[in-house]
Amino acid sequence: MKIATWNVNSIRVRAEQVLKWLERSDADVLCLQELKTPDEEFPYDLFGEAGYFAAVAGQRTYNGVAILSKEEPKDISRGLSHLPSDHPLNEQRRIVAATIGGVRILSAYMPNGESLESEKFPFKMEFFREFRNYLDKNHEPDEGLCICGDFNVAREAIDLYNPEERGESILVSSKERRALEEVLDFGLTDAFRLHNKEQGRYSWWDYRGGMYWKGKGMRIDYLFATRPLAKLCAASDIDESPRRWKRPSDHTVVWAEFDI
DNA sequence: ATGGCGTACACCGTACGA
Numbered sequence: 001m002k003i004a005t006w007n008v009n010s011i012r013v014r015a016e017q018v019l020k021w022l023e024r025s026d027a028d029v030l031c032l033q034e035l036k037t038p039d040e041e042f043p044y045d046l047f048g049e050a051g052y053f054a055a056v057a058g059q060r061t062y063n064g065v066a067i068l069s070k071e072e073p074k075d076i077s078r079g080l081s082h083l084p085s086d087h088p089l090n091e092q093r094r095i096v097a098a099t100i101g102g103v104r105i106l107s108a109y110m111p112n113g114e115s116l117e118s119e120k121f122p123f124k125m126e127f128f129r130e131f132r133n134y135l136d137k138n139h140e141p142d143e144g145l146c147i148c149g150d151f152n153v154a155r156e157a158i159d160l161y162n163p164e165e166r167g168e169s170i171l172v173s174s175k176e177r178r179a180l181e182e183v184l185d186f187g188l189t190d191a192f193r194l195h196n197k198e199q200g201r202y203s204w205w206d207y208r209g210g211m212y213w214k215g216k217g218m219r220i221d222y223l224f225a226t227r228p229l230a231k232l233c234a235a236s237d238i239d240e241s242p243r244r245w246k247r248p249s250d251h252t253v254v255w256a257e258f259d260i
Numbered sequence: 261a262t263g264g265c266g267t268a269c270a271c272c273g274t275a276c277g278a
Contacts, residue, residue, distance in 0.1 A: 010267055034277085036268065061268050062276075112278055152278070162261095171278060191269085197268070207265035216261080220278075250278080252265075 001101055002026065004255035005148035005223055006206075006242070007109070011066070014249055015043045018068075019050055021242055021253060028070050029100055031107035031148035033251075035064030035093075042066065044204040059093040065107045065149070066096060073098030073105075080130050088123075089130055101260070103229065104139065108149035115170050124152070128179035132186060141187025144260075146223040150204075150251065153180045154159040155190070158199035159219035171220060189230035191223040191256040197235065203238055204251045212243055225257045232259045243259075 004027045008014040011032060022030060030052075035042065039058040047054055052068040057078040067073060077097045079090040096105045108131070115125035139145055153176045157163035166172050184190070192201070202217030211217060225233060236256035243252040 013267075034267095112276085114277085150278095204278070206261070209261045209264060211261070214261090218278080247266090 001030045001103065001258045001260050002255060003029040003031075003103075003105065003146055003148065003223065003258065004253050005031040005033070005107065005150075005221055006253045007150040007221060007249060007251035009036070009249040009251065011035040011037050011042065012065070015046055017242060017245060017248075019046060019105055021239075022050060022052065022068070025255065026252075027224055027255065029105055030068040031105065032066040032068065033064075033107065033109035033150045035059070035066060036061055037064055041084065041140070055096055055098040057093040057096040063092045063094055063109055065094060065109050067098050067100070067105055067107050069098070069100045069105075071101050075099045075101050080134045082134050083174060089127055094127070095134075102144060103152045103258075103260070104143065104145045106147045106149070107159060108151070110149065110151045110153070110164065112152050113170050114174070116168070116175075121170075125175065125179055126131060126242070128176075128183060132183050135183070135186045139186075141226050142228055143226055144229045145226045146229060147188065148222070148254075150221050151180055152220055153177060154220055155180060159202070161200070161202070161216040161218070184224065187226055188224040189227060191225050191230065191233050191236045192219075194233050194236055201238055203254055205243065205249050212236070221251055221254050223254050225256070225258075229258060230236050233257070234259050
């Protein structure tokens with residue numbers, strides 16, 4: 001089972017690229033973030049014709065997440081379901097979960113936070129805390145659970161190009177890193193790092209200044225697996241090729257292959 | 261990198277992303 005994740009920065013703009021990547025990769029599951037599109041405008045038919053079901057939690061203009069899968073998704077859940085649906089953390093469509101081929105899959109788009117001083121920063125921290133609570137209330141670490149998405153945090157110095165200059169700033173601050181590690185402490189393994197130990201492997205590059213072509217990016221998109229699932233991870237990587245296509249998303253694809 | 265790009269919605273600019 002090949003599982004992947006991709007922040008597409010508008011599904012309406014990137015639909016043909018998603019199709020192209022699915023055809024090339026033959027992925028069984030693709031988690032998507034930043035659809036920027038309401039449910040009724042999601043291109044269900046395009047992916048349906050290619051043999052993929054879609055579990056969608058869409059929203060106009062901002063956010064929006066989905067899971068594409070060859071097998072029909074079961075028990076679809078939207079948002080941080082341990083909180084009320086009208087809770088402030090559930091106003092933005094950032095979480096969708098479904099069971100596919102016996103594996104619980106989660107597509108997550110964590111808040112950016114803007115800056116450490118921004119009023120959006122406490123929202124980011126609260127979202128991380130409640131994300132961990134969601135895991136504790138809905139899952140056990142011995143289950144087959146795969147959490148995919150854009151976490152908007154670079155885990156370590158090797159996950160960004162300029163760790164010294166950046167110091168304590170958004171996406172790399174000790175507060176954000178601690179919040180992400182608390183999510184991982186549920187019992188999750190970073191699937192990319194199982195098979196790739198080197199520094200300088202990124203999943204996002206700023207559009208401005210041609211940062212991709214300068215090799216200056218960050219690893220902020222992840223595929224996390226519970227231990228029993230991680231043991232079955234035969235391969236994983238970041239596929240940079242979509243970042244070189246015409247009119248690309250600023251993020252690229254992270255994927256992992258499991259022997260199931 | 262932080263005016264430098266891209267997307268959405270609307271309007272001919274503003275909000276937001278990371």
